[in-house]
Amino acid sequence: xxxxxxxxxxxxxxxxxxxxxxxxRSKLDEDLGGKPILQRTIEVFTKHDDVSQMIxxxxxxxxxxxxxxxxxxxxxxxxxARLVPGGATHRWESVKLALACLExxxxxxxxDAARPCVSxxxxxxxxxxxxxxxAAIPALPVPDTIKRIVQTQEPLTDIDPVAxxxxxxxxxxxxxxxxxxxxxxTDLYLVQTPQVFERSILLAAYAQENLxxxxxxxxxxxxxxxxxxxxxxxRNIKITFPADVxxxxxxxxxxxxxxxxxxxxF
Numbered sequence: 347x348x349x350x351x352x353x354x355x356x357x358x359x360x361x362x363x364x365x366x367x368x369x370x371r372s373k374l375d376e377d378l379g380g381k382p383i384l385q386r387t388i389e390v391f392t393k394h395d396d397v398s399q400m401i402x403x404x405x406x407x408x409x410x411x412x413x414x415x416x417x418x419x420x421x422x423x424x425x426x427a428r429l430v431p432g433g434a435t436h437r438w439e440s441v442k443l444a445l446a447c448l449e450x451x452x453x454x455x456x457x458d459a460a461r462p463c464v465s466x467x468x469x470x471x472x473x474x475x476x477x478x479x480x481a482a483i484p485a486l487p488v489p490d491t492i493k494r495i496v497q498t499q500e501p502l503t504d505i506d507p508v509a510x511x512x513x514x515x516x517x518x519x520x521x522x523x524x525x526x527x528x529x530x531x532t533d534l535y536l537v538q539t540p541q542v543f544e545r546s547i548l549l550a551a552y553a554q555e556n557l558x559x560x561x562x563x564x565x566x567x568x569x570x571x572x573x574x575x576x577x578x579x580x581r582n583i584k585i586t587f588p589a590d591v592x593x594x595x596x597x598x599x600x601x602x603x604x605x606x607x608x609x610x611x612f
Contacts, residue, residue, distance in 0.1 A: 349477050350398040351542065352451040353391050356440040357384060357414075357459035358405050358432030367587040373460055375417065376591050379600035383585055385421050386462035386598075392425050394469055399449055400425070402459070403432030403440035438557045438565075445552055453477070454548045456562045457540035460585040463597045469540060471576040476542035481571055483542075483563050484578035485535035492529040498522050537561060538578045547571055 357374060364373040374384040381389075384402070391397050402422060404414040411431045419429055430447050433439020441456055448454070453476055457464065468484055475482035501519040541562050543551075551565040559565045563573045581597045583590060595602060 347452065349396045349453055349473060350451045351394075351396045351453045351455050351473060352399045352401065352448050352545075353397055353455045353457055353540065354441055354444040355384075355388065355400065355402045355427075355457055355459040356432060356437050356444070357402050358434075358440045359437070363586055364588065367589075369588050373585045373591070376585070378462060378591070378594060378598065382418065382421075383462050383591075383594070384418055384459055385425070387457070387459055387464070388422060388425055388427050390462075390464055390466065391457070391469070393466060394473070396473055397455075398451055400427040401444045401447055402427050402429050403444045404429055406431050406434040406439075436558075438552075438559065438562075441562065442552050442557065445549060448545075451545055453542055454545055455540040455542040456548075458584050461539060461582055462585070463594055464540070464582050465579055468538075468579045468582060472540055472542050475574050475576045476544070479572065479574040480544045480547055481542070481563065481566050481573040483561075483573060483575055484538040484540070484582070485575040486538070486578040486580060488531045488534040488536055490531075492531050492534065493525050494527040494529060495523045495525050498524050535575065536578070537563070537575075538582050538584075 361369060361373045369376075375382050378386045388400060388402070391400060402418075404418075405411045408431075415429055422429060428447065430444060432443055445454070453473075455472070472482050472484050498521055500522045502522050503519055539561075543562070543566060547566055548562065551562070551569060551571075554565065554568065557565060559568070566573055583593060583597065585591060585594060592602070
């Protein structure tokens, strides 16, 4: 039987880390070759024959959702994506609300809206594995040394002499972080999206009482269902900080937005 995959894109986040690192607007609105990141992400899935529907879960607040729809609704509608309000606080809330809007499908994929560099080859691998095993995720082996590090209250630098003269305590100085342990990275993997599941499996996972998890596969694993990992792609980066946008442009071979006419950006 041919797979009919519904793809959910959680897109209700406030981009808090992105803003704290200097981002001037939502990361999903950033320019990638004249198109917003959100549009670039969804466009990839329109090219896959097994995708039957796409749902974008935007902000939960009615005013914020109306603004989100005004910015993205027309373009995403032309791509066949449906916009629905997402969760107020957690990612799982957005996924659960999107699940309630699904039409007929055999499988459900959940993909980070801020992963615009996903390739059709990676989507093929995950879809094929989910079709055979019921639940599949892309993953990459951890390449670097992993250490457990904790924050201390000890300042990294001495109090500035001028600040001391002025009576400024310097309590806002950066604090040292202390290494507590080195973690064996054997069998440790970095997990990506899309994560793909048989419809009945993911619906059952989201019917559980406690939905706190770092990803959808974690909820499925909690039920004792086997999740198969396929080879991920190092280019399938998630936009988290402003510097990631430049990296995404390099991966996709796109020019920076500087110098482009405003009306051509979006």
